[in-house]
Amino acid sequence: MPQEYKLSASEEEYLEAIYTRQEANAPAATTRDLAECLGVKDASVTEMLKKLSEKGFIYYTRYHGATLTEAGLKVATKVKRKHRLLERFLVDICGVNKRESHKQACEMEHVISDTAVDTLSTQLGHPATCPGGSVIPEGERGDEANISKLSETDAGTYVIRFLTSPEPETISRLCSLGLIPGLSVKVLRKIAHGPIVIEMKDTQIALGRDVADSLLVSPEKKAVKGQQRRRQRGASPAAKVGQA
């Protein structure tokens, strides 16, 4: 259902703002955060969050704040991708300054079509980051864009993209075990209606269904033989540091 629904520009703005908070690994986006970030009143934020939650785009609990659902994440990723690619375009091609590029991209992102933005990405040579240095999410055409819940995957190797959960503790528990975005994990076994057994860094870990729901993953690109099995772009844990 949520996929069918056409979101308004301001709804998309909200999802984008929550995405940004979650990207910064905040446990959840609070009403105050969003009000500040979007320059609106607390009350209107609350109202909008309720609406988005009813439509199934976010998990929202009072006092805790909001986190994106899978459907919400899909929308937000798409909008963020448009935003950051447009920023690149405005800065690199049009020579607009950074601050101005952000403002304009904010407007344009809601009207530009998916196809147009994919073409733009190709024209720009598929940049990995926006002018501010943030990662540009990859488009749906690429084989990596099919983000799904870990609980819904088949056996195979996946890269963790996002941690999303109605419970903030779950996220911090996963982080302390080293299950952070960018890590690749191998799904060894799924027990019917039971936990999922994964392997990461030579360790087997069992995750309950509900926990596995909170890990959003995408299939790992087939590594060239002999190469390290981690990804070369963007969210890769070691790529950046390894060269440092």
Add this chain to the structure above:
Amino acid sequence: MPKIPSFLKNWLTAPRETPTEKRPDALCPAVPEAPSLSERQDAIPRQIALMGNPSAGKSAMFSQMTGVTVIVSNIPQTTVMVQKGTSQIDGHRLLIYDLPGVYSITAVTEDEAATKEFLLSTPLDAVIDIVDATRLERNLYLTLQMLELGLPVVVCLNQVDLLRTLDLDIDVADLEKELGTRVVPTIATQGEGVHEALEAAYGYAERPPKWAPRQVNYDDHIERAIAALIPLIPETPVPKRGFAARLLEGDEAFEARVDEHTLARVKELRDEVERAHGENVAITIARGRYSTADIIASAVLVRKIHKLTLAERFGDMATRPRTGYPLLVVLIGGMLALIFYVGGFLSDLISSLFEGILFPPVFGLIDAYVSNVFITSAVHSTLLALAAALAIAVPYILVFFIFLAILEDVGYLPRVAVLLDRHAHVIGLRGRSIIPLLFGYGCSVPAIMATRALPTKKERIITIALITMIPCSARTAIILGVAATYAGVQYAIAIYIISLVLIIASGRLLRSTVPGRTAGLVLEIPLIRRPALVPILKKTWLRMKEFFYVAVPLLVVGSIIFGWLDVTGLSQLIEAPMAPITVGLLGLPAFTAICLIYGVLRKEMAVEMLAIASGTFIFSTVMTPVQIFVFCLVVTLYVPCVATFAVITRELDTRWAVGISIFTIILALLAGAIAFRVLTYAHW
């Protein structure tokens, strides 16, 4: 300013010393001036801490080093408190601390907070880092954190024997160079390398590592932020680089150490990095450590083509439902059969020894020469008590504990937790609770203590309440030694089934009544290990020891008192008021009243006292099968024993302990009364 944790107060208020050329003894200058090491050798014993990931082998190492036997299990997170022991090396005394297993030195879990608190408040001469060789990369994360804090680290590369079975190989000399620490290959369970590790730790000050400690390579943004912060950082035992990284991460303990100007700068830099990376700076830093660990691991680790070993296949079997359930049934059935037959055989042997060889001459002698009834009664009671303890309790409990120790060491229990996770949901729990519940079949007390590793209060409360209803080994001794032997195997099986049904029903009830919530399962699965004889016997002895030192004396005293009550006729005063319950409600003989009271002290005493009260081990001569069954059922379910009550009070509070006791008494009386009536009518 953030609130300063109390344990840091000393550290914070102490004068900030300039660093000396040698590494200061700890992060905490609470000991104002540390004497030079050669002087203090005799004055203060050197202090060494053991650290490492859960189930890396710290507890095994600790018991090898100190001789203090701690319970070692192949289950993540079994050390829940800081254990302390002493050891000797070349005639010098050493103090050794066993810290809880942690994945990192942050403060996410209670254990991690406790570990950090300890590290910051104790002057340590060396920290032995137990690294699980089979999980090198993940374990090095903690090692790097320790090096960042400037701790004097000696690495024990533990379980090196398992590397071969996994077709892995680690170049120890390279690892030493990569980490800049001493690396000692060890097999803690067999004591291999333990002496070398202790030596390296003891001589850390005299023979520091040849290389500088490995630094974490952070990404450019973090490196720039660290460089900007270093001039602002006060002189402390913690290296400035590590200090700066901790500040960026937002570690409160370190934020409390700097002035507001620095804090403002930290915040500025943190925002800058976060803007550049679009993620929380703590994640970026963690990623830096993980990738450094990855670089080190790939430099020293040689992987060969790996075929699944038999042990790994077994491990897989245990978590795969199609094979896992039959395996579980076979193991539990096999265990009960083993306890029944082996325990029964030993029990027969011992009781015939007492009754046939020891009793007749001793009783004859006493009765012939001593006329004081109190003395003859005391001698009779003591001998009967010893016989009862050795013949009824020990054989069954011993066999059970050996079996449990094997299952624990092999690493089977966490796999059961994975297998049964979905069923645990029915009673409001998650798979994690299965392990304490299974421990409950051994003894309720350690089982209740093991619930500390559970993530939420609600899960702890439900698990603890259910543990008290699980037939522990003492109750198993009663069920198998009395019900199965003197009433019939079908009665024993009925008791197990009834208790299981009541546990599930109670779980369902508690799930909807206990407030709070449950957290999803996140459980590390250890490798399957071959059980080693010595640790298993040690562990079994440790568990049995308590029985000999506490239970047997208690039983002897209890039975002497009982004998005197009987001689003086005072026992009537206890039996009479309880008769409406024992005789009326449950249809039991009146003398069982006192047995039930003793059963509160220790469960197995209920039967031992039954033997004393009835004057025979052959219970079928004094009670009908139905009476034996009802008695055993009630003893299994009613009120937790004193030790269990005490541990519930400590772990939860008195309210819960009383509540659980009342609940189980009601349950036991109801079950007993119903069983008595149903069986009596069915009989007619």
